[in-house]
Amino acid sequence: MDNGKENLDEVTASQSILLVEDDVKLARLVTEFLTINGFSVKHIDNGQAAIDEILSNPPKLIVLDIMLPGVDGLTVCRTVREQYTGPILMLTALNDDIDEVAGLETGADGYLGKPIKPRVLLAHIRALLRRQDLLETEKGIEGAEHLIQAGPIMINAAKREVCVNDQHVELTAAEFNLLWLLAEHKGAIVPREELHQKIFRLEYDGLDRNIDIRISRLRKKLGDDPRSPSWIKTIRGQGYLLINE
Missing domain, CATH: 1.10.10.10 (Winged helix-like DNA-binding domain superfamily/Winged helix DNA-binding domain)
Incomplete structure (x- = not known):
């Protein structure tokens, strides 16, 4: 992965991202890339720990791999979706429409296949966060x-x-x-x-x-x-x- 900083329209630098990925090498590269581009990233490598973290300390956005040891990503998404209202972007190495449909039906907001293109990942994250910021702003509207x-x-x-x-x-x-x-x-x-x-x-x-x-x-x-x-x-x-x- 290219670790270069992207000059796309910015989101708040303090935005927190939870990366749930059991591939340690990939997780390190993604964490480095997103950190360079202004995000605070926490990495967890298994599904149950991710559920506990999301429910106790919800991040602004979740990047969630489908294939995880123990509790898989679809189960994680389904479990937290009723309480967690932020964006969930799912990742998978499987090139199968069924997995995409399953991910979206469990409450995911986006879907990316591996191998990950860092600039595409970054664009999706920023688009989801812009939308989330807009939604949160609308909460204060009255009338x-x-x-x-x-x-x-x-x-x-x-x-x-x-x-x-x-x-x-x-x-x-x-x-x-x-x-x-x-x-x-x-x-x-x-x-x-x-x-x-x-x-x-x-x-x-x-x-x-x-x-x-x-x-x-x-x-x-x-x-x-x-x-x-x-x-x-x-x-x-x-x-x-x-x-x-």
Whole structure:
């Protein structure tokens, strides 16, 4: 890995990252690279210790390998996701769509395959942190204009809360952000390219399935049948539409 410092748009230098990786050599190189680029990195090499650390001392972002001794990365992600609301970026050496889908369905916010390209890793981390900072800023916003009703779904931007038929629905930061983007344009089609760019701060390449997987997961949490959705509609070849009823 190249240990050169990148001159991309900066995030706060004190941002803390937990790196969960059992490959000691790779972990050392990633830690050195991210430290040079202004991050505070803590390395843990097994899943159970990672769970304990995340729940007791949550970092700003987690870089999590899927293949770990003992408790694997998918289990780590699933275990901490209800309490940990920060971004989780998963790594794997396996070139398999099933692993990507599984990672995202357990609550991961991004996915990168090995071998890791340091600049790509850094770009993903910075994009996720920019999005997280934006979400945290929005928590302080108050006012009725930040309430959006879409059918049985009530979305409160100030409190970052979602209710369906007056029942609270627990969403991750990434899921709420995606729903809010749809809600801001309810009744209108939001192109997949626009959702991808706003969520990941990266241009859509026409092949990435992250938005589609997140929409599917969001439907399940809202109780919208993924096989025949009534509230979040797929407009084939165009994007997604949140009902305006």
